[in-house]
Amino acid sequence: MKLLWLNLLSCNGNVHSFLNYPHIEKFLEDFSFIYHPILETSYSLQDIVSQNIDCDILLLDGTLEDGHTKADVDIKTIIEKYGIKAKKIITVGTCASFGGIFLNDEDTKYGLHFRQKLEHNRYKKLKNKTINISGCPIHPEILVNTLYSIKKEYELKLDQYLRPKEFYATTVHNGCTRNEYFEYKIDNHKFGNLEGCMFYDHGCQAPYTNGSCNKILWNEVNSKTRVGHPCMGCTEPTFPKNNLFETKTNMGIPQYLPLGVPKRAYLSLAGVAKAFKIERFEKKLMDN
Amino acid sequence: MIELIEKIEGEAKLNFSFKNKKIDFVDIEFASSRHIENILKGKNPLDALVINPRICGICGHAHLIATVQALENCYENIEISQKAKIVRELTLNFEIIQNHFKWIYLTLFPLLGFKQNIKGATYPSQLMSKAIATVGGQYPHNSYAIVGGIVSEISSTDLIKMENYLDEVIKFYQDTVINANVDDFLVCENIEKILSATGDLPKILNTLKNQKIAKEGKSFDRFISFGDNSYFKSGRGVKTKINHNINVKYVNEHPNQNSYAKNVKFKNYYYEVGALSRAMINKTPLIKDSHRRYQDSIFSRILARICEIPQLLIHSKKIISQIDLQEPSYIKPTIDISNIKGTGVGIVEAARGSLIHKVSINENTIKDYQIITPTQWNLSNGNKDDLGISQKAMVGLEDTQLAQIVFKSFDVCSVCTTH
Numbered sequence: 001m002k003l004l005w006l007n008l009l010s011c012n013g014n015v016h017s018f019l020n021y022p023h024i025e026k027f028l029e030d031f032s033f034i035y036h037p038i039l040e041t042s043y044s045l046q047d048i049v050s051q052n053i054d055c056d057i058l059l060l061d062g063t064l065e066d067g068h069t070k071a072d073v074d075i076k077t078i079i080e081k082y083g084i085k086a087k088k089i090i091t092v093g094t095c096a097s098f099g100g101i102f103l104n105d106e107d108t109k110y111g112l113h114f115r116q117k118l119e120h121n122r123y124k125k126l127k128n129k130t131i132n133i134s135g136c137p138i139h140p141e142i143l144v145n146t147l148y149s150i151k152k153e154y155e156l157k158l159d160q161y162l163r164p165k166e167f168y169a170t171t172v173h174n175g176c177t178r179n180e181y182f183e184y185k186i187d188n189h190k191f192g193n194l195e196g197c198m199f200y201d202h203g204c205q206a207p208y209t210n211g212s213c214n215k216i217l218w219n220e221v222n223s224k225t226r227v228g229h230p231c232m233g234c235t236e237p238t239f240p241k242n243n244l245f246e247t248k249t250n251m252g253i254p255q256y257l258p259l260g261v262p263k264r265a266y267l268s269l270a271g272v273a274k275a276f277k278i279e280r281f282e283k284k285l286m287d288n
Numbered sequence: 289m290i291e292l293i294e295k296i297e298g299e300a301k302l303n304f305s306f307k308n309k310k311i312d313f314v315d316i317e318f319a320s321s322r323h324i325e326n327i328l329k330g331k332n333p334l335d336a337l338v339i340n341p342r343i344c345g346i347c348g349h350a351h352l353i354a355t356v357q358a359l360e361n362c363y364e365n366i367e368i369s370q371k372a373k374i375v376r377e378l379t380l381n382f383e384i385i386q387n388h389f390k391w392i393y394l395t396l397f398p399l400l401g402f403k404q405n406i407k408g409a410t411y412p413s414q415l416m417s418k419a420i421a422t423v424g425g426q427y428p429h430n431s432y433a434i435v436g437g438i439v440s441e442i443s444s445t446d447l448i449k450m451e452n453y454l455d456e457v458i459k460f461y462q463d464t465v466i467n468a469n470v471d472d473f474l475v476c477e478n479i480e481k482i483l484s485a486t487g488d489l490p491k492i493l494n495t496l497k498n499q500k501i502a503k504e505g506k507s508f509d510r511f512i513s514f515g516d517n518s519y520f521k522s523g524r525g526v527k528t529k530i531n532h533n534i535n536v537k538y539v540n541e542h543p544n545q546n547s548y549a550k551n552v553k554f555k556n557y558y559y560e561v562g563a564l565s566r567a568m569i570n571k572t573p574l575i576k577d578s579h580r581r582y583q584d585s586i587f588s589r590i591l592a593r594i595c596e597i598p599q600l601l602i603h604s605k606k607i608i609s610q611i612d613l614q615e616p617s618y619i620k621p622t623i624d625i626s627n628i629k630g631t632g633v634g635i636v637e638a639a640r641g642s643l644i645h646k647v648s649i650n651e652n653t654i655k656d657y658q659i660i661t662p663t664q665w666n667l668s669n670g671n672k673d674d675l676g677i678s679q680k681a682m683v684g685l686e687d688t689q690l691a692q693i694v695f696k697s698f699d700v701c702s703v704c705t706t707h
Contacts, residue, residue: 007298009320009322010345010703011322011342011343011344011345011348011703012297012298012344012345012346012703013342013344013345013348013428013429014345015345016345016346016428017345017428017429019390019409019410019413019414020410020413020414020417020427022414024406024410025406025407028406037295037297037298038295038297038390038394039394039404039406040398040403040404044294045292045294045299046292063322065320068320069319070299071292071299101327101339101342102322102323102324102327104323104326104327136342136429137345137428137429190618190620191434191436191437191438191439191617191618191620192372192437192438192439192440192441192616192617192618193441193617194441194443213426218421218425218426218427219414219417219418219420219421219426219427220418221418221421221422221449222421222422222424222425222426223425223426224425224426224430224432225425226425227423227424227425227432227439227440228439228440228441229424229425229430229431229432229439229440232338232431234429240335240338240339242331242332242335243332243334243335244332244334244335244338245332245334245335245337245434246332
């Protein structure tokens with residue numbers, strides 16, 4: 001299959017995250033890039049914008065901005081030319097999906113079909129063939145396996161933000177090694193410790209962020225929350241929120257609750273859990 | 289003649305003018321900007337730890353460390369454990385190492401007429417990414433260094449894993465890049481010995497010689513490096529005369545008429561930053577020998593970068609052994625950052641050279657933020673009477689293809705430059 005990877009306003013983090021895919025040589029045997037921002041390709045960016053080259057999947061990486069040009073051609077012209085002929089379009093990362101980190105107050109920057117949560121119609125005719133792979137950066141396994149699913153013609157169910165449910169139906173909280181501290185509402189996390197849950201004080205968004213970070217580990221070895229780094233919600237349209245290392249609370253209750261859990265259910269459960277003092281969770285894991 | 293330079297973590301335009309068939313001037317233009325400094329203004333200071341790694345997908349970790357140092361520098365007193373300092377230095381080294389491998393096999397190889405070597409780029413860089421993820425959770429784009437230390441506790445297993453990743457990369461470097469033992473290589477002081485050996489490094493250097501371009505790409509022979517740590521020394525110099533007494537207050541940015549990228553000078557001069565500068569300031573014997581024969585040409589520039597890999601691999605192993613696991617990873621600052629009013633500077637050596645962050649905070653808000661990236665130093669777009677480093681290196685060449693090789697020998701990072 002022929003892929004076109006087009007960089008817009010981006011940091012190239014998705015490109016480098018993709019290069020972390022462990023079987024990349026095999027991948028490059030199964031797919032070929034007509035253009036890629038780093039890998040050698042048979043066509044240059046000049047060729048891409050001036051000619052009409054065969055392309056099966058268009059990958060867009062980065063925030064779209066009005067008036068932005070690539071090789072002196074407006075990106076809208078390029079996206080429409082290749083978007084219409086491609087079988088599928090993938091937005092690679094949160095910037096191309098929702099606008100991401102580089103959004104400003106003006107309405108001149110956006111993702112392909114969304115500006116944060118708001119859907120827009122600038123590229124309406126491309127919507128029915130788009131898959132959004134959000135994440136800042138993308139997880140290489142998620143991008144690559146989505147591409148293989150397209151190649152093998154498996155049906156990918158998408159959520160309301162066009163993300164494949166296969167990877168975004170569960171929350172990042174699933175598989176976190178700190179889950180017991182969450183389950184039993186132990187709210188004394190301190191940075192620099194193996195123990196504790198960052199949901200209560202330190203802004204962890206994992207319980208209400210859709211993603212697979214603790215299921216498909218990063219770099220095959222770890223995840224942010226496992227080391228004690230709060231989830232910043234980077235797969236969501238709202239990324240980045242403000243005050244990222246703090247949990248916003250109302251009367252001591254976290255403002256954002258685990259996905260789909262009503263406040264009453266959360267409070268009842270928390271009340272019961274907090275009624276018990278469980279010694280194992282009060283001390284360091286490695287202590288005698 | 290305008291040439292679009294692609295695959296430099298973005299694009300840039302070089303507008304060449306010729307006189308008597310030789311390049312007389314080059315105008316360097318970057319056509320976009322993401323205005324990160326404006327995005328940061330008004331944010332919670334700690335949010336910069338999440339925003340700033342996203343300035344750059346290839347050296348974002350350097351941006352994280354520069355950010356945390358700038359924020360900590362806003363304090364009059366703040367205690368950071370030695371353990372946290374060492375781990376931060378390690379992850380920064382790991383990022384530099386992976387950057388260098390990608391540059392050799394994805395950028396340099398095709399420039400010299402070889403096919404890109406995907407495995408050569410990705411195998412060692414994936415190992416270094418794993419080493420960062422071991423303590424930082426993931427790579428790219430983590431924010432594991434926070435004001436007061438690092439978020440992760442660090443166990444003895446983490447140290448073992450990091451050491452094993454380093455050993456694996458050392459083995460790869462020995463087998464592929466130098467076809468020799470790194471310990472022997474690191475004490476080598478004679479470039480002729482390297483040229484007569486086998487492996488990808490001798491192959492690259494001999495190609496430069498065979499194509500008769502080894503002495504091309506000389507600039508002003510002015511070097512600067514700010515980010516001193518347990519390996520790199522700070523200093524500036526002209527040729528081999530090094531002065532270690534430098535102050536960041538003399539670094540200034542100048543707007544640029546034709547480009548979104550600002551020019552950077554120390555006092556009134558442009559300086560080269562990066563592996564060659566670090567090696568000249570550190571007085572690395574092999575690079576000094578290369579400089580004696582080839583000065584600050586592409587030969588020395590390329591050699592310095594490839595030689596820095598084993599230096600950092602071995603040094604990283606050494607500092608892992610200095611970590612005291614009993615020390616805390618994080619010491620909660622006695623004053624919360626929301627009560628701090630001040631300005632701070634964070635400087636680190638990133639793969640491509642000195643990276644400077646300056647922040648001003650008050651009432652839990654970023655009032656001002658300034659970022660000076662390594663590529664801004666090397667690619668400053670001066671005028672005919674006051675050429676920037678890479679402009680000087682290209683002026684006088686006869687062909688634009690060679691000029692591209694010289695230009696890319698600085699390993700241009702377009703995204704950093706257009707922050």
